[in-house]
Amino acid sequence: MASRKLLLLPGDGIGPEAMAEVRKLIAAINENFGSGFETEEGLVGGSAYDAHGAAISDADMTKAMAADAVLFGAVGGPKWDAVPYDVRPEAGLLRLRKDMQLFANLRPAICYPALAASSSLKPEVVEGLDILIVRELTGGVYFGEPKEIIDLGNGQKRGIDTQVYDTFEIERIAGVAFELARTRQNRVTSMEKRNVMKSGVLWNEVVTQAHKAKYSDVKLDHMLADAGGMQLVRWPKQFDVIVTDNLFGDMLSDVAAMLTGSLGMLPSASLGAPDAITGKRKALYEPVHGSAPDIAGQGIANPIAMIASFAMCLRYSFNMAAEADRLEAAISAVLNEGLRTKDILSAGMTEVGTAQMGDAIISKF
Numbered sequence: 001m002a003s004r005k006l007l008l009l010p011g012d013g014i015g016p017e018a019m020a021e022v023r024k025l026i027a028a029i030n031e032n033f034g035s036g037f038e039t040e041e042g043l044v045g046g047s048a049y050d051a052h053g054a055a056i057s058d059a060d061m062t063k064a065m066a067a068d069a070v071l072f073g074a075v076g077g078p079k080w081d082a083v084p085y086d087v088r089p090e091a092g093l094l095r096l097r098k099d100m101q102l103f104a105n106l107r108p109a110i111c112y113p114a115l116a117a118s119s120s121l122k123p124e125v126v127e128g129l130d131i132l133i134v135r136e137l138t139g140g141v142y143f144g145e146p147k148e149i150i151d152l153g154n155g156q157k158r159g160i161d162t163q164v165y166d167t168f169e170i171e172r173i174a175g176v177a178f179e180l181a182r183t184r185q186n187r188v189t190s191m192e193k194r195n196v197m198k199s200g201v202l203w204n205e206v207v208t209q210a211h212k213a214k215y216s217d218v219k220l221d222h223m224l225a226d227a228g229g230m231q232l233v234r235w236p237k238q239f240d241v242i243v244t245d246n247l248f249g250d251m252l253s254d255v256a257a258m259l260t261g262s263l264g265m266l267p268s269a270s271l272g273a274p275d276a277i278t279g280k281r282k283a284l285y286e287p288v289h290g291s292a293p294d295i296a297g298q299g300i301a302n303p304i305a306m307i308a309s310f311a312m313c314l315r316y317s318f319n320m321a322a323e324a325d326r327l328e329a330a331i332s333a334v335l336n337e338g339l340r341t342k343d344i345l346s347a348g349m350t351e352v353g354t355a356q357m358g359d360a361i362i363s364k365f
């Protein structure tokens with residue numbers, strides 16, 4: 001069997017607490033299913049700064065480039081608020097994204113049946129929700145040039161950001177969305193603002209052409225991003241895969257996140273281009289939440305986002321869809337039994353800590 005190499009970067013705050021549960025899970029999978037996962041450990045964020053004076057060391061960066069997938073916890077915290085800008089904890093994640101060329105950010109919004117009743121939306125709006133937002137991560141207005149503040153000299157300044165997208169960038173993100181749709185409900189909704197943005201016109205054109213050329217079996221719709229935001233809140237179940245640019249994706253994925261409740265539940269994946277020889281994509285998996293310094297070290301963090309990120313890793317990096325389904329079903333089963341960490345606790349449920357939640361999920365897996 002091909003070896004399966006994982007690099008674990010727990011990071012700071014609750015990152016290491018959540019990662020500890022995934023480490024147990026990996027051991028259990030190897031033991032019960034002979035999956036042959038090999039793990040290496042590295043430092044990122046504040047913990048890397050304390051050890052090496054950098055947000056990630058070159059040695060750990062080399063390990064990340066060689067791994068089949070990277071599991072990332074969370075970085076940052078008040079302890080490092082004053083460190084120099086280019087070695088701040090977040091710089092570790094940015095370097096990983098840049099060097100691994102992770103251009104596709106996948107953010108699922110899934111509503112576990114047991115939690116539908118405690119959503120801020122009506123249960124019928126979110127019950128059974130399973131959508132995937134595919135956000136372009138390395139282009140667009142966050143990176144386009146010129147990007148500056150210029151002094152106009154008359155007491156006025158001008159702030160400039162530039163939205164730039166080239167054909168190849170749109171093509172490759174569209175390709176990821178169409179391919180993922182084929183493993184799901186086979187539907188893609190592309191969102192842009194072609195009515196006011198040239199990059200939106202091109203986005204629409206390139207997605208349409210890619211669809212015609214290679215993915216005509218997938219159902220494709222186009223929606224203006226503002227209308228899309230409205231529809232996402234009104235009736236999110238109309239969507240399967242949403243593909244959109246960096247800025248709209250940033251906002252729409254946060255909106256989608258709140259449909260399902262707690263930050264402690266949400267996984268994400270970031271994928272790169274397929275390797276020319278092996279066809280394997282570089283990939284990094286991380287919970288959507290941050291390092292949560294307010295609850296770090298107390299053993300009460302919800303490990304589900306990290307565990308669900310590992311489920312995405314099984315699905316997208318190792319073609320282990322059956323095992324990923326099983327792991328997601330184990331999470332659902334534990335929630336059905338009424339186990340809750342503090343962040344998702346509601347009346348009548350049983351409060352558990354991080355390790356108890358992890359153990360319960362592993363025992364169902």
Ligand code: ATP
Pocket residue numbers: 014075076263264265288289290291292293294295300301302303305343
């Ligand atoms: P970042 O800037 O890294 O995104 P943040 O401060 O915006 O960090 P988080 O660190 O995710 O956001 O924390 C936001 C709130 O959500 C905090 O009150 C935190 O305790 C809570 N929270 C985040 N993740 C979890 C989790 N896994 N379990 C329980 N509570 C969580």
Ligand code: MG
Pocket residue numbers: 290
């Ligand atoms: Mg945040």
